[in-house]
Amino acid sequence: xxxxxxxxxxxxxxxxxxxxxxxxxxxxxxxxxxxxxxxxxxxxxxxxxxxxxxxxxxxxxxxxxxxxxxxxxxxxxxxxxxxxxxxxxxxxxxxxxxxxxxxxxxxxxxxxxxxxxxxxxxxxxxxxxxxxxxxxxxxxxxxxxxxxxxxxxxxxxxxxxxxxxxxxxxxxxxxxxxxxxxxxxxxxxxxxxxxxxxxxxxxxxxxxxxxxxxxxxxxx
Amino acid sequence: xxxxxxxxxxxxxxxxxxxxxxxxxxxxxxxxxxxxxxxxxxxxxxxxxxxxxxxxxxxxxxxxxxxxxxxxxxxxxxxxxxxxxxxxxxxxxxxxxxxxxxxxxxxxxxxxxxxxxxxx
Numbered sequence: 048x049x050x051x052x053x054x055x056x057x058x059x060x061x062x063x064x065x066x067x068x069x070x071x072x073x074x075x076x077x078x079x080x081x082x083x084x085x086x087x088x089x090x091x092x093x094x095x096x097x098x099x100x101x102x103x104x105x106x107x108x109x110x111x112x113x114x115x116x117x118x119x120x121x122x123x124x125x126x127x128x129x130x131x132x133x134x135x136x137x138x139x140x141x142x143x144x145x146x147x148x149x150x151x152x153x154x155x156x157x158x159x160x161x162x163x164x165x166x167x168x169x170x171x172x173x174x175x176x177x178x179x180x181x182x183x184x185x186x187x188x189x190x191x192x193x194x195x196x197x198x199x200x201x202x203x204x205x206x207x208x209x210x211x212x213x214x215x216x217x218x219x220x221x222x223x224x225x226x227x228x229x230x231x232x233x234x235x236x237x238x239x240x241x242x243x244x245x246x247x248x249x250x251x252x253x254x255x256x257x258x259x260x261x262x263x264x265x266x267x
Numbered sequence: 268x269x270x271x272x273x274x275x276x277x278x279x280x281x282x283x284x285x286x287x288x289x290x291x292x293x294x295x296x297x298x299x300x301x302x303x304x305x306x307x308x309x310x311x312x313x314x315x316x317x318x319x320x321x322x323x324x325x326x327x328x329x330x331x332x333x334x335x336x337x338x339x340x341x342x343x344x345x346x347x348x349x350x351x352x353x354x355x356x357x358x359x360x361x362x363x364x365x366x367x368x369x370x371x372x373x374x375x376x377x378x379x380x381x382x383x384x385x386x387x
Binding site for chain 1: 269272273276277279280281283284285288291303304305306336338351352353354355363364365366367371373374375376377378379380382
């Protein structure tokens, strides 16, 4: 006998992601899921973004890594609330991991929650966390072919950040080629070209981010 | 290795479905997986064989129906199936302006059960 199946494969994860989304909404937390390859500059980018936030926007960070608290220590030194999730070899964060970390925060004191996913351009895109925004970060050092090689993750992005713009020439990064590849798989995500090190381009990104957050909080 | 939790999800949904329909033993699971989802058939089968041991789905065959993504050339209008890594140029007119869609399917279409014998 053949039985049709209607239930989604990742129903378990997606249900908890929906609960996380509800928790964020209730507390007015605008959460971002940052996905990128290892070494793309996610942590530096998060810190540069935090440095450019107005004083009344209170950030916090969840750091996802296979092991270590290196990134969480860096964030913590800036006085920003941070929780480190070690996946112990797991290649992505999932909704239950995020849920379990939330009681460690005073959520009502957080406006922007950066969730730095495990460095990986494949697995994180399949697992919803309950965030309001999916951010894919790609660096000039990785090369301009990434949207062609990893179309899945670029297709899921709400916004794409190209980091390490200050060393674009060193890597002979063809920005037009990168942008064409991105446009082919994702016609909606805007692209911000930034340097976390020099701060170039961060203002425009932060202005866009705050605008999205205003839209989110107005709808609550 | 994201196939491990994915396979766990497949097994859970399949077992729940079989349970709802009388608890029969599952003989096959028919999956539809898009080429843009980065899910590897062999890896899913490998985890499935391990995870399903001792369940009503032990020994079930996994059938994969792959769905390609579709590319459309924005210059000549040529439409064709693609799989990653994407060729950055239209094979017909060499244009670099393409639009990719689809290939994101990821679900169990159906399961097949042995309704001659109840599982357990």
